[in-house]
Amino acid sequence: MTKRLSDKVEDYLKSIYHLSKGEGRVSTGQIAEDMDVSPASVTDMVQRLAAENPPLLDYRKHQGVALTGDGKKAALEIIRHHRLLELFLHEVLGFSWDQVHEEAERLEHVISEEFEERVAAVLGNPQRGLHGEPIPSRTLEMPDPDCCHLQELRTNQRGRIQEVNDDDPGFLRYLAAQGLIPGVEFEVIGYSMYDDNLRIQIGDGKEELVLGASVTSQIQVKVLE
Amino acid sequence: MTKRLSDKVEDYLKSIYHLSKGEGRVSTGQIAEDMDVSPASVTDMVQRLAAENPPLLDYRKHQGVALTGDGKKAALEIIRHHRLLELFLHEVLGFSWDQVHEEAERLEHVISEEFEERVAAVLGNPQRGLHGEPIPSRTLEMPDPDCCHLQELRTNQRGRIQEVNDDDPGFLRYLAAQGLIPGVEFEVIGYSMYDDNLRIQIGDGKEELVLGASVTSQIQVKVLE
DNA sequence: ACAAAGATTTAGATAAGTCTAAAATATAAT
DNA sequence: ATTATATTTTAGACTTATCTAAATCTTTGT
Numbered sequence: 001m002t003k004r005l006s007d008k009v010e011d012y013l014k015s016i017y018h019l020s021k022g023e024g025r026v027s028t029g030q031i032a033e034d035m036d037v038s039p040a041s042v043t044d045m046v047q048r049l050a051a052e053n054p055p056l057l058d059y060r061k062h063q064g065v066a067l068t069g070d071g072k073k074a075a076l077e078i079i080r081h082h083r084l085l086e087l088f089l090h091e092v093l094g095f096s097w098d099q100v101h102e103e104a105e106r107l108e109h110v111i112s113e114e115f116e117e118r119v120a121a122v123l124g125n126p127q128r129g130l131h132g133e134p135i136p137s138r139t140l141e142m143p144d145p146d147c148c149h150l151q152e153l154r155t156n157q158r159g160r161i162q163e164v165n166d167d168d169p170g171f172l173r174y175l176a177a178q179g180l181i182p183g184v185e186f187e188v189i190g191y192s193m194y195d196d197n198l199r200i201q202i203g204d205g206k207e208e209l210v211l212g213a214s215v216t217s218q219i220q221v222k223v224l225e
Numbered sequence: 226m227t228k229r230l231s232d233k234v235e236d237y238l239k240s241i242y243h244l245s246k247g248e249g250r251v252s253t254g255q256i257a258e259d260m261d262v263s264p265a266s267v268t269d270m271v272q273r274l275a276a277e278n279p280p281l282l283d284y285r286k287h288q289g290v291a292l293t294g295d296g297k298k299a300a301l302e303i304i305r306h307h308r309l310l311e312l313f314l315h316e317v318l319g320f321s322w323d324q325v326h327e328e329a330e331r332l333e334h335v336i337s338e339e340f341e342e343r344v345a346a347v348l349g350n351p352q353r354g355l356h357g358e359p360i361p362s363r364t365l366e367m368p369d370p371d372c373c374h375l376q377e378l379r380t381n382q383r384g385r386i387q388e389v390n391d392d393d394p395g396f397l398r399y400l401a402a403q404g405l406i407p408g409v410e411f412e413v414i415g416y417s418m419y420d421d422n423l424r425i426q427i428g429d430g431k432e433e434l435v436l437g438a439s440v441t442s443q444i445q446v447k448v449l450e
Numbered sequence: 451a452c453a454a455a456g457a458t459t460t461a462g463a464t465a466a467g468t469c470t471a472a473a474a475t476a477t478a479a480t
Numbered sequence: 481a482t483t484a485t486a487t488t489t490t491a492g493a494c495t496t497a498t499c500t501a502a503a504t505c506t507t508t509g510t
Contacts, residue, residue, distance in 0.1 A: 044468085265500080
């Protein structure tokens, strides 16, 4: 059994996981930006985590950091907690899909293995979260994402919304209002190369939407045929 | 809205509430004992809490501390969280009555007002916890206990178990095995003044038990007729 | 009333996590 | 290749919560 990590350490590992998607190196600046702390604090912290026994990060001066196997495991554990909790808060307690993130951010650090397993059981061991994110398995295997950003699609391509960014309540309410929720299918019917706007048609109905890059970059889709 | 308190501060306030039952003064030594920290740490902490704005404690050198109105409110908020969570963990997630305490100790500090209200609603706004404890109301009124320690009863008195101490899993399993759970009625059929043992008969059946002072002091009862 | 015992408080240290400002290194541009 | 810019790291300081050891009160016993 490895030593209990502090909430802060868990937040760093989670941030690094998300920035690196589990592989490759991330700069201290990126982490500082993502976590809203000073670069100096990040350097301090990553040096400590790389000096842990066992090390959670691989750190080289001016070269950024990468998660070690142990660091990745710890990150996936928290991500599993987060996604199970979001689903639980929605399904069992009736939280709306834009409210769950903040609550899960606090709960994810304190629930026991027991709690995690019981919640997973109550939910029927789900493989996707409330916003479509893959949920790491009990053994911390992360399912293959198998999707790309909506941003990358072009005219005439069809896709299905797979996953949306969960951390901005306003953005989530906007998505829900437009019907842009996981599972929904659409076709790209126009692209403007100057502003990267995408015009899409939802379902095979009449609904048309024009989406800017700051929206299309936050939505993951599966390309159809 | 008063400033967010740290988990530790909340633990101190909770400890002081329990030791003082909400009224009167408690010594730093008692708190140190209860929280398993050094007396010096307690002195430090209570001085800080008394210096807060608004003050959470009334502190006088060598005279111990008492909760202020604000301190008492903060304590009751956490106690409400704790008791709602214990019930929730049992009813909704199937935790056993000796497992819930530890989990609730961690969760109680991080749940939002929203979470608290939704849990209370799912449980039907209960007034008593899993171990029979009164649950402070939404407005933080603590219901009158209206009971006394089993320890104080004598031969021929009848009573109903109202509340048992929740923090020792082994003790809770022992109680459950003996049928000593809240709601159960009994009659005292013997008292030994030398060891303070109490002989009781459960229900009006044949079951007889002999209980030592370390058990009878942990059980609260309501005296009948 | 006064000394001994017991409890409480102060003083000084430690550890985690943060900051700002200054120094060092890396990247890019001419 | 050398300077300018941007990023990263170091150094020193602060905060919260803790400890041990020493000093100071209170209480108790005679």
